[in-house]
Amino acid sequence: MVNDQKIKVAVDAIVFGYKNxxxxxLLVQQKYGPMKGKWVLPGGLVQTDxxxxxxxxxxxxxxxxIQVNYLEQLYTFGDDIHRDPRGRVISVAYFALADPAKFSLQADTDAEDAQWFDMDSMPAAGYDHAVIITAAHDRLRNKLSYQPIGFDLLDKEFLxxxxxxxxxxxxxxxxxxRNFRKKIMSYGIVDETNKTASVGSGRPGKLFRFNTRKYQSLQKVGFHFEINLRK
Amino acid sequence: MVNDQKIKVAVDAIVFGYKNxxxxxLLVQQKYGPMKGKWVLPGGLVQTDxxxxxxxxxxxxxxxxIQVNYLEQLYTFGDDIHRDPRGRVISVAYFALADPAKFSLQADTDAEDAQWFDMDSMPAAGYDHAVIITAAHDRLRNKLSYQPIGFDLLDKEFLxxxxxxxxxxxxxxxxxxRNFRKKIMSYGIVDETNKTASVGSGRPGKLFRFNTRKYQSLQKVGFHFEINLRK
DNA sequence: CTTCTCTGCGTATTATTTACACAAATATAC
DNA sequence: GTATATTTGTGTAAATAATACGCAGAGAAG
Structure with a gap:
C-alpha cells in the first residue's frame, strides 16, 4: 500500500424539514476557514476511529x-478535485429527514449559527454544496414516490x-x-387515532399515525409502496 | 482543518457481465498484500490528483x-472501521456493466489474474467484498426493473x-x-434491424438494437421505463 | 420428409387508475 | 346567534393498463 495519498474524508448532511x-x-454558518461567514451544510472531517x-x-x-428521523447515504462527491479550496477532500453526503418542531437549533463547535432555510429562498451555499443540495432534493422527490418517508417529516400524529x-x-x-387518501389507506400502514385536531377554520380532522411495525412486516413480504401524482 | 486524519480512500468496481x-x-487475484492469492474486486487507492x-x-x-458500458457510483463503505486489515480505508464502490464478449481479460499491475465468475459459484472474496457484491447484485436487480440497463450487458445487436x-x-x-415483448416495444427504445440470427435449432430471430438517442430524448420528457415480472 | 425447437403475433379478461360532487363539522364575520 | 366561509370525509362509473392464453411460420436435426 503506497502511502502518499493526500486525501481527506468529510461527511456532509442534507437535512430536510417541513413546516408551514x-x-x-438545515444550514450552518461557518465560524472559521475559507468559508467563514458562509452558509454551508453541516458536516466535517471524519475521525479516524x-x-x-x-x-x-x-x-x-x-x-x-439536532437528531434526525431518517438518515441514509446519498452520494460521495469526489470527482471535482478542487471542490474544497483547502486541498483534496471528498465528501460522503448523507440525506436526512427531521421534524423541525421537535428541536430548537443550537450551533456549537465550528458553527456560528444554524438555521432552517426555505428551499425557495436559499442563500448561495459555500463549497459545492448547492450541487449536493440539488442531488438531495432530487432524491427526496424520487423517494417520496416509492418509499413512505414523508412521515419522517411530520409529527408522529398528523392530519x-x-x-x-x-x-x-x-x-x-x-x-x-379522495384518490390520494384511498391509496394511502389501502396500504394499511397508516392508522387512524380517535383524536381530532383543527387548524384554523373548517371541520376538524382525525389525527393519523404511521405504523412503522406494519410497514416493516409488509416490507419483508415484498410490499411495494408507490404514490404517483399526476402532473 | 485539523490534519490528524489517517483514512485512506479506495475505489472498488463491481462489474457484471452476462453470457451463456x-x-x-469480474474478480482479480491479489498479487501482494494481506489478501495475496485471494480473489477480490478490482480496485485500489485513489490518487490525490x-x-x-x-x-x-x-x-x-x-x-x-477492460472498459465498461455503464458505470455509476454504488455506495461508500466506511462504517466498518476494520474492513481493511492494513488500517482505516473507506471504499467508494462503483457498479458497472460490461459485455464479456467485447474484451479478453488481461491482468496487469497489482493483479495476478482476472476472471469472470458465475454469480452462482463464486469464491469467498477477500476483505468485505462479499458484502459489496451483494449490495451491487441488489442494485442490479432493482435497476433492471426501472431503468433500461439490461442492454449494457448484451451485444449491440441482440435477439x-x-x-x-x-x-x-x-x-x-x-x-x-408476448407481454414482455409488447411492453418493451411499446416504449419505442428498441429498434428492429433487418438482420436475423439463429442460435442452434429453431426459427432464426430478428436482431434488435437499443436506441440510446431515443431513450435520452424520452427521458427529458419524463419517460418512465418499468418492467415488472410476476413472481 | 418428419419431428423438434424457437420466433412472432392478437384478443378477451381482469385489475388498477382516474375523474368527479356533495353533505357534515367547525371558525369567523357580521 | 345567524349566515358565510373553510375544511373534512366519503362512493361510483369510465378509462387505462396488466394479465392470461394458443397457434402458425421458419429453420435445424434426425
Whole structure:
C-alpha cells in the first residue's frame, strides 16, 4: 500500500424539514476557514476511529444540536478535485429527514449559527454544496414516490391534509384528495387515532399515525409502496 | 482543518457481465498484500490528483484490461472501521456493466489474474467484498426493473430471446414472452434491424438494437421505463 | 420428409387508475 | 346567534393498463 495519498474524508448532511407547507434545509454558518461567514451544510472531517454514519450524527449534534428521523447515504462527491479550496477532500453526503418542531437549533463547535432555510429562498451555499443540495432534493422527490418517508417529516400524529400538502409541496403537483387518501389507506400502514385536531377554520380532522411495525412486516413480504401524482 | 486524519480512500468496481444465460462478476487475484492469492474486486487507492471515477476506470484497465458500458457510483463503505486489515480505508464502490464478449481479460499491475465468475459459484472474496457484491447484485436487480440497463450487458445487436433470458436469469422469475415483448416495444427504445440470427435449432430471430438517442430524448420528457415480472 | 425447437403475433379478461360532487363539522364575520 | 366561509370525509362509473392464453411460420436435426 503506497502511502502518499493526500486525501481527506468529510461527511456532509442534507437535512430536510417541513413546516408551514414549505420545505426547509438545515444550514450552518461557518465560524472559521475559507468559508467563514458562509452558509454551508453541516458536516466535517471524519475521525479516524469513527464510522461514517457516526461522524454525520456527531456533526449534526455538534453544529446544530439536532437528531434526525431518517438518515441514509446519498452520494460521495469526489470527482471535482478542487471542490474544497483547502486541498483534496471528498465528501460522503448523507440525506436526512427531521421534524423541525421537535428541536430548537443550537450551533456549537465550528458553527456560528444554524438555521432552517426555505428551499425557495436559499442563500448561495459555500463549497459545492448547492450541487449536493440539488442531488438531495432530487432524491427526496424520487423517494417520496416509492418509499413512505414523508412521515419522517411530520409529527408522529398528523392530519391527512398535512400529508397531502407535503406531497403537493415537495412534488409540486396537484392531487386528488379522495384518490390520494384511498391509496394511502389501502396500504394499511397508516392508522387512524380517535383524536381530532383543527387548524384554523373548517371541520376538524382525525389525527393519523404511521405504523412503522406494519410497514416493516409488509416490507419483508415484498410490499411495494408507490404514490404517483399526476402532473 | 485539523490534519490528524489517517483514512485512506479506495475505489472498488463491481462489474457484471452476462453470457451463456448466466450472470458473472469480474474478480482479480491479489498479487501482494494481506489478501495475496485471494480473489477480490478490482480496485485500489485513489490518487490525490485524480477523480473517483477516473480512479475506477484506471484500475479496471490496469487490473483487468477492460472498459465498461455503464458505470455509476454504488455506495461508500466506511462504517466498518476494520474492513481493511492494513488500517482505516473507506471504499467508494462503483457498479458497472460490461459485455464479456467485447474484451479478453488481461491482468496487469497489482493483479495476478482476472476472471469472470458465475454469480452462482463464486469464491469467498477477500476483505468485505462479499458484502459489496451483494449490495451491487441488489442494485442490479432493482435497476433492471426501472431503468433500461439490461442492454449494457448484451451485444449491440441482440435477439429478443437474449433480452428475455437476461431478465429471467437476473430477476429469477418467469416471463410471458408476448407481454414482455409488447411492453418493451411499446416504449419505442428498441429498434428492429433487418438482420436475423439463429442460435442452434429453431426459427432464426430478428436482431434488435437499443436506441440510446431515443431513450435520452424520452427521458427529458419524463419517460418512465418499468418492467415488472410476476413472481 | 418428419419431428423438434424457437420466433412472432392478437384478443378477451381482469385489475388498477382516474375523474368527479356533495353533505357534515367547525371558525369567523357580521 | 345567524349566515358565510373553510375544511373534512366519503362512493361510483369510465378509462387505462396488466394479465392470461394458443397457434402458425421458419429453420435445424434426425
Amino acid at each position: 407547507s414549505a420545505l426547509y434545509v 469513527e464510522s461514517l454514519s457516526e461522524a454525520v450524527r456527531r456533526e449534526l449534534k455538534e453544529e446544530a444540536g 391527512f391534509s398535512e400529508l397531502e400538502n407535503l406531497y403537493c409541496t415537495i412534488l409540486g403537483s396537484e392531487i386528488d384528495r | 444465460s448466466a450472470l458473472y462478476v 485524480e477523480s473517483l471515477s477516473e480512479a475506477v476506470r484506471r484500475e479496471l484497465k490496469e487490473e483487468a484490461g 429478443f430471446s437474449e433480452l428475455e433470458n437476461l431478465y429471467c436469469t437476473i430477476l429469477g422469475s418467469e416471463i410471458d414472452r
